Amino acid sequence: MMYIFASYIKVFLLLAGFRDVNAGSYVVLLIVVLVAAIGYIAFLHKQNREKQDHIEHKNREIKQLTHEFKLLSILANDTDNLVAVTNAEGQIDFANRVFREIFGISQKADISSKKIFDLPGFEKISEVFLESVRKKANTQTEFFISAGKGHRFWLQITISHAIFQAEHKVMVIATNINDLKFAEEEISQQSEELKVQSEQLEAMNTELEYVNQVTTDSINYAQRIQYAILPRPDDYLKHINDSFVMFRPRNIVSGDFYWYGEIDGKAFFVEADCTGHGVPGALMATIGNTLLNEIVVSEKHSNPAIILKELDRKIKSVLRQEAGLPDQQDGMDMALAQFDYETRELSVSIANQFVFFRHKGALIELEGSLFAIGGSDLHTKKPDFDLYRFKVEPGDVLYLFSDGYRDQFKEEEKEKMMYHRFKNIMQELGEHDFLKQKALLEKRFDEWKGRSRQIDDVLVWGIQF
The missing domain is CATH 3.60.40.10 (PPM-type phosphatase domain)
Known part of the structure; x- marks a missing residue:
């Protein structure tokens, strides 16, 4: 084996221009080869270390995102709002507990095959949803839905966007605003009643002004009569x-x-x-x-x-x-x-x-x-x-x-x-x-x-x- 390696070195030296190949030449060449090998090994080690650092960084990102997703899932499930995460086409990736309860979907059921605007009542947001996705602009709207099981709501829909692992994700949050709408309706009704009362009062005031003017005119006429009978x-x-x-x-x-x-x-x-x-x-x-x-x-x-x-x-x-x-x-x-x-x-x-x-x-x-x-x-x-x-x-x-x-x-x-x-x-x-x-x-x-x-x-x- 050593003989073959020595033969290779001799040939390499002759090709390199060394005519008198002796023991010193072998030593020099050996040193050069060793240095090159060490440099190559160092390069490979550095490259491997960079790959490991990159993998560790990605792992940390994934771990952080996983942690945040878990927290978000916990928060989403604890809230009274309807929360869903979809892709850009409306395909549902995640739906919280309230969302599932309202639409009669089991908490363990796979809903990845459903689109959000295929659900009862949510067809009303399809145009708004797709326009928001096209513009990648956060959007807010309100509409009334009847979701079955007696669930009838005025909802305020907030649509927001995020990029998760290079994929466009859409978060849809629906807030029950029944109380607000009922209050608005009550205020509107009261305003209408007040408007009617105001119109009635205005009519009465006009009538009173007329009666007052007639009465004042009569009293002024009576004053002329009274002054006429006073002695001069x-x-x-x-x-x-x-x-x-x-x-x-x-x-x-x-x-x-x-x-x-x-x-x-x-x-x-x-x-x-x-x-x-x-x-x-x-x-x-x-x-x-x-x-x-x-x-x-x-x-x-x-x-x-x-x-x-x-x-x-x-x-x-x-x-x-x-x-x-x-x-x-x-x-x-x-x-x-x-x-x-x-x-x-x-x-x-x-x-x-x-x-x-x-x-x-x-x-x-x-x-x-x-x-x-x-x-x-x-x-x-x-x-x-x-x-x-x-x-x-x-x-x-x-x-x-x-x-x-x-x-x-x-x-x-x-x-x-x-x-x-x-x-x-x-x-x-x-x-x-x-x-x-x-x-x-x-x-x-x-x-x-x-x-x-x-x-x-x-x-x-x-x-x-």
Whole structure:
């Protein structure tokens, strides 16, 4: 064997150009061959090591993917969602527990021969599925299915894509959104009901606006009538020196009114505060105005106390008020002054009010009877009204007023003006020329009231003799 190997070496040396082949040449060649063999062996070892590393890396990847797949399978089986993994054609590779239960597929059955959109109800996603695969784009859709065994669902379908071992895989996750859909339907139904109610309310509002406009127009017309029957300054200024009227209805028409009449050289001045305000008060004011014309102008009664008694009787008759019934209290408070412009004698009678009379520079308070005009008699006594008489001096002033001025609340406070503040204002009026008194009276009222709501009709009539 060694002889053959030596012969090969000798031939190789001769071919290589060595003419004198001796022992040294054999050694050199042997070394070269050994080095080449070692290099080749090293190359093969390296190549083998790289293959082993590659195999180990792939094994680790497969192990990791297997672990992740197991975790995914566990999670997919524990979820309440329907989960399936398919290939790009829809062939099912995996279906979780819920998916199988819904479609009546045994947990151990092989379903690799089924396509997902061949299952009952899932045919609806075929177009969406294939379009998603074609574009390799994640997709979400909703549809209703009936999967047998009474299973009826609104499902939200999410289709996503992954590459697993160079193969296109598609994950289909279906979430039961029945509760959401039922809530949407309920909200939609409620919205529809609200829409109908809104339309009904709008129609009612339109009707109410029309009724309100008609009512307001009627009340505005009533206001023109009420102002028409109130006395004009030309009627009474011919017998007195001067006068002012502060008249502010709380609403469009007023339950406060003032009246003037004259007979046989006597002038009559009346201020009245009727039960209520607005339309009810205005109706009472109309009744009072009509009866005063009847009693004074037609029947020629001139004594203020008698006029009040007669007015009380007629009010009760007109309103059919029966004695002892507390709910029949419609009527009015009133101050009535009679001025004999020939003798310059002033006679005043008052029903459930008081008045101020500035006589010779002094402010005098005239208290009225506790009896009002009209209303059911809760007293055993018949109404009786006191009579005040004065000899009028030039410059004397009589102030007639309802309770609306002094009952006004102060802005942002639960406090009325009340008697003492009102009297102070009346005292203050005496410090000013009569022509300026109305402006001062209105200024003090507006300062007190501010932006608060007016709570009652306001009437103040100043009469200067």
